[in-house]
Amino acid sequence: xxxxxxxVKNQPLSPPPxxxxxxxxxxxxxxxxxxxxxxxxxxxxxxxxxLHGAGDSVNPPSYFLRFPDRPxxxxxxxxxxxxxxxxxxxxxxxxxxxxxxxxxxPRASAVLILNDxxxxxxxxxxxxxxISATRTAASAALAADRxxxxxxxxxxxxxxxxxxxxxxxxxxxxxxxxxxxxxxxxDLAADSAAGFRGYxxxxxxAIRITVHDSAERLIRDSDLVxxxxxxxxxxxxxxxxxxxxxxxxxxxxxxxxxxILLSSTTIVDDVEHCLKANTSxxxxxxxxxxxxxxxxxxxxxxxxxxxxxxxxxxIFSPFGLGVLDLAVGKFVYDQMARSGExxxxxxxxxxxxxxx
Ligand SMILES: NC(=O)c1ccc[n+]([C@@H]2O[C@H](COP(=O)([O-])OP(=O)(O)OC[C@H]3O[C@@H](n4cnc5c(N)ncnc54)[C@H](O)[C@@H]3O)[C@@H](O)[C@H]2O)c1
Numbered sequence: 001x002x003x004x005x006x007x008v009k010n011q012p013l014s015p016p017p018x019x020x021x022x023x024x025x026x027x028x029x030x031x032x033x034x035x036x037x038x039x040x041x042x043x044x045x046x047x048x049x050x051l052h053g054a055g056d057s058v059n060p061p062s063y064f065l066r067f068p069d070r071p072x073x074x075x076x077x078x079x080x081x082x083x084x085x086x087x088x089x090x091x092x093x094x095x096x097x098x099x100x101x102x103x104x105x106p107r108a109s110a111v112l113i114l115n116d117x118x119x120x121x122x123x124x125x126x127x128x129x130x131i132s133a134t135r136t137a138a139s140a141a142l143a144a145d146r147x148x149x150x151x152x153x154x155x156x157x158x159x160x161x162x163x164x165x166x167x168x169x170x171x172x173x174x175x176x177x178x179x180x181x182x183x184x185x186x187d188l189a190a191d192s193a194a195g196f197r198g199y200x201x202x203x204x205x206a207i208r209i210t211v212h213d214s215a216e217r218l219i220r221d222s223d224l225v226x227x228x229x230x231x232x233x234x235x236x237x238x239x240x241x242x243x244x245x246x247x248x249x250x251x252x253x254x255x256x257x258x259x260i261l262l263s264s265t266t267i268v269d270d271v272e273h274c275l276k277a278n279t280s281x282x283x284x285x286x287x288x289x290x291x292x293x294x295x296x297x298x299x300x301x302x303x304x305x306x307x308x309x310x311x312x313x314x315i316f317s318p319f320g321l322g323v324l325d326l327a328v329g330k331f332v333y334d335q336m337a338r339s340g341e342x343x344x345x346x347x348x349x350x351x352x353x354x355x356x
Pocket of ligand 1 (some may be wrong): 094098104106108132136161162164166187188189193229230231235251252253319320321
């Protein structure tokens with residue numbers, strides 16, 4: 001027997017893969033698993049961006065399902081695979097039906113499927129509107145922190161669009177240590193602005209809250225501007241509104257005219273993802289014919305490859321990566337598994353012998 005043959009023969013056999021059990025994790029459990037853990041989740045999101053930046057992930061383009069008879073609605077599929085110490089594959093399937101809001105229910109609803117990387121079998125289905133809002137807000141809080149280093153820390157925050165995502169971003173900013181002298185709110189719908197104000201007041205803030213009736217006033221009065229509208233095309237066109245060089249979290253992606261991006265520092269989460277689907281960065285690429293206006297990714301900043309200039313506005317446009325949903329979903333699953341609270345569905349997979 002050669003040395004190689006004997007090494008192969010004596011290698012410890014890895015256990016044969018087994019079919020995992022299948023669990024359903026409802027929103028109430030997801031909420032409990034994530035509540036009060038803002039700092040931990042921001043660290044998880046940072047680690048996930050770093051893995052993605054290092055190439056230890058697969059994150060193909062999102063697939064948009066649209067309906068000719070319901071043009072304002074859509075359902076998006078975000079498949080992804082995450083490496084590192086918490087390897088997991090999966091898919092987020094998230095609907096956006098803006099008409100829901102008039103009926104008093106949230107616009108977005110979602111599930112996340114987690115797949116076992118050894119067998120491919122799905123092993124969990126999680127309510128995922130909370131996971132999606134959480135990873136979006138954690139990414140925004142991370143960006144607010146890292147992109148404001150080197151400039152004076154924003155003391156006045158302005159929410160442009162005051163729905164569920166704005167609420168989550170506010171909680172994550174506060175939960176990761178931000179405090180503000182003033183909170184500004186602007187929303188086309190007076191009841192959304194009033195509802196958001198009510199939430200801020202109930203959360204016990206003693207900070208001055210101003211509901212603006214002018215978009216220009218909100219932007220000019222804020223050092224940190226959070227866009228969380230549902231605008232489908234740019235509605236803010238005047239670069240002079242940003243002459244005080246604010247930090248802008250452009251979470252809703254389509255609010256700003258491309259010219260504003262061209263006169264700012266533009267940071268994205270992933271260039272290929274973000275320059276698609278008529279986002280403002282995509283429009284800027286169409287306008288200029290190149291991608292030179294993109295200064296880099298958040299991972300470039302996290303890794304110290306990029307220093308953010310302080311003498312112009314900084315605009316972070318995150319497309320939203322499926323790997324972030326996987327990371328937060330796996331975090332929730334692991335907690336439920338550890339605490340013995342998983343709702344396992346007995347006999348979910350019932351055809352387990354190939355030849356019967
Ligand atoms: N980039 C990401 O990773 C990511 C992730 C999740 C959600 N989002 C985006 O965040 C946005 C907000 O989501 P949500 O769940 O909070 O929605 P929502 O419907 O709860 O709230 C949106 C608010 O924006 C207001 N609005 C719409 N157009 C406006 C305009 N032109 N000016 C001012 N206000 C306006 C609406 O009145 C509403 O109150 C959506 O566009 C969603 O796609 C982005």
